[in-house]
Amino acid sequence: MASLRPFLSLSVLALVASPLVGQEQPRYRTCEELDRSLDELAALEGARMARLVHPLLSSAGMVAFEIASEGPVDRSARPTLLVLGGFDGLSLSGAEAAVACARALASPASPLSPEVSVVVIPCAARAALTSYRTQQRGDGGDDTPVDTDRDGNVDEDGPDDLDGDGLVLSMLVEDPAGGWVLSDDDRFLVPARALDAPRLALRPEGRDDDGDGRYNEDGPGGVALERNFPLERPVADPSAGALPLSQPAARALADFVLERRVFAVLSLQGAHGALASPGATAAIESWAAGDRALYELCVREFRTATGRAQAGAVSRRAARLVDQGGVAQDWFAVVGGALSLELAPWGPNVAVTARGPMLDARFERPADPDARPPLERDLRWRPYVDDVTGGAAFVPWTPHLIGGARVRIGGWKPWTIENPPPSELARALAGIERFALALAQGAPRLEFDVRAQRDGRIATLRARVRNVGRLPTSLASRSAVRAPSGVTLELALEEGQELLAGRELDELPTLAGGESSAEREWIVLAPEGSNLTLRAVAPWCNAVRVEVRP
């Protein structure tokens, strides 16, 4: 693996990084506004960005932009970095981050290599993001009607603002079958143990609109596109879709990744503040372990670009503190064969940068076996709610009586933990565009190192292939449905030439950034004055060709 070195000037991009510069009142933009801002940029003279008119994406209603410098290889055939904003349907900050990346990469000041292409989809889960922005909450589902509780009706019992405070928060319902109890910090919940009481069911705030005894179990929408992918998809979860890739947008994106030479997918989403490698489940985490060195390299680059203090590579399940099957990120890696990363613009480490995470002393020493400290996620966010917002980010649980049932309403306010407050957005996005450019610039590139000699009609050819990029030529982890992923080396014989020794077609192993292959040798019976031609190609690289006259 090549040593770490900053390979772009960070100051160059600082000027074009923030999408909010010059705006009086920070706010989240609509998907249409985000698209329009990139359309305006694309309309400038000499722009190297344009709307991508691609039948797969367009027919699924996805708006994409392609950024590429002039170069000899057709942009659609180049190794492509795909940047997805808010594909989880929740991360409006991810959509803003995608636009920031597009602006930075499209800037004439950015040193974007003519070897690569970048495709940016700012609002990758458009319907869900639009709904989230309007409602100030959401579950990532699109606008497909789903019978979540399988009662034959669709979207019949959604959340309501019960207490009239203008917010739809969470609701605790006393329920002997509930799975939760309050933790020692009575804002947060922990899983109930045997004999715990009162047990609580956690629901969105609202009435039992359909009178079935359950609260808000079937609200509007939808299928979460990012969890509509195949690997270890949760069959019983309606929000994952009735079938894998049942949603046209999810399928279009999958087909696009298969069609293009996508070497990296950067999913800008989540609220853990980290750069996460594939592995939303233990099985895929284990599969991805073969590329740990690559993910460590990416984390080093991430630290340099964003200034965030991430110690090392973490899988998605470790970053999110939950297992999720059927996520796009894992499919992009396993089947798409791409370097698939989730970068969360917002997270507790971003929210509390000045002081770092704080833990209350009583929770650091759980000597008492009956102690019920909050869950890890809540512990991570507690310094933010207490020290940064003075408790204002969380509405304490307040008792209410609805239809004879005792409930408590409270929870996290909007624009706290899923997305930063608009005033914090610029800070959350800082450096992400530099990381995206680092990925684009780090794409592997093959070069030949060739020696040839001739003795009469017998020509001897020796060659190595070198990867002069920063990233490897492919993932090391394999899957059965992908083509061999090493470097393919071919000696293209002309008419009248005959191979006496060596292989006409050879498969070399994956080359790390900066690595050279072992030397290969060929002996060829070749008419004097004729050229010998070598070609090499790898999954993440443009093909290269060299002609020598021994």
Added chain:
Amino acid sequence: MSVLLALAVAWAQDPLPAPAPDLAPPAPSEAEGYCTPRRLALVLEELATKHPDLLRVESLGRSASGLEIPVITLARLEGDSPRSRPALALVAALGDEDLFGTELALSLVRQCVAEARREGPVRELLGRVAVHIVPALHPDLRSQALAALESGTFARAPRRVELDSNFPSGWDPLAEATAGPYPLSEPESRALAEFLVARTNVSACLRLVPPSPERFLSASWLDADLRAQSELWDGIAAQDSGHGAYAPGSFLRFAYEERGCFVVAMPCVFERGGPLALPRIGDIPRLTREALALVLRAARALPTLSLGAPVVGVLGPSQWSLDIEITNIGALPTASARVRELELLTMPELVVHGARIVAAASNVEGESKSMPVRGSKVALAELGGGERVGLRLFLSAAPGADVRIEVRSSRAGSASVAARLE
């Protein structure tokens, strides 16, 4: 191809085509008598035209090359829609190993229609259930294989994607090279999966396959379903000779694990020969008899709700009790344990028209238990094969009111009876 087509036409009219007496028989081809997708479409169109009251042919979708994938619905097409009846689906010719399934399915359809033309058990059965048959899920493969067989160029070679590895359950891109880039990446498998998702009334799926040493049922399936299946397919599952029902990405595994259908792969035993190991066309009638017996057995076993005669009692000037028995007359439960585990479908429910339900109680082994009432509906539990439950409804309506009691379930159809409150 002309010889093939001529024989196909002849066979399509008669399952046992007689050789032309004055012509020297052509060199026998393994594909003799097998019909091309185009010929299949013609035959089905003719059948649908001749028997509109018993058979409907629709399109499941199109293959990768644009060929129509037909789906036949066998049912007496009168009164209620086949979509609301208990149903099963027989799927043939997913790969080259079961290419013969098309001929078998077609022959089976002909025999079924012939039986249903006259009064008898088959006609009666098709009055209460629907049988969906997909005779050729992979028409592209069929075209290629038959053409190659006829020209003598057929060679079994691994394909990019095998349809029967391309379904979601157990789909494994790490181990199965022919699983496809994602489940249902092929238009044929997607069309079939979408059909099954849309037809929530289908509770059993069948395939016709050559004998295989693979085990039929997966040990990881739910005990209650394994028991129900074993009883239903008695004599078939016991042979341990199903064809990869639980193989990763297989259709039947999907049908059970994601849709909660009961499944069976019926082994068709025949003398093998030629590169594709197709049965001789002359073996088809015998194989059809066996397959038909299986299909009819499965159709008879489909869960079907039935209501007994209601008994009305007077509780007050305008309050009544109404006792009624609900029976699942099929051998299969109204939903598999897998359906319940996934919470895939709505539970059976009883609806009263013409009176208000004040309360409801079930009567199980002499013990009366209150049941939840929502508006005009009472939510019921799933019923096992042959199970009967007694229900007492407490109703409010004017004396002399005519009420209709209806019971319905996604997979067990519906039934209704009328009563007068007096």
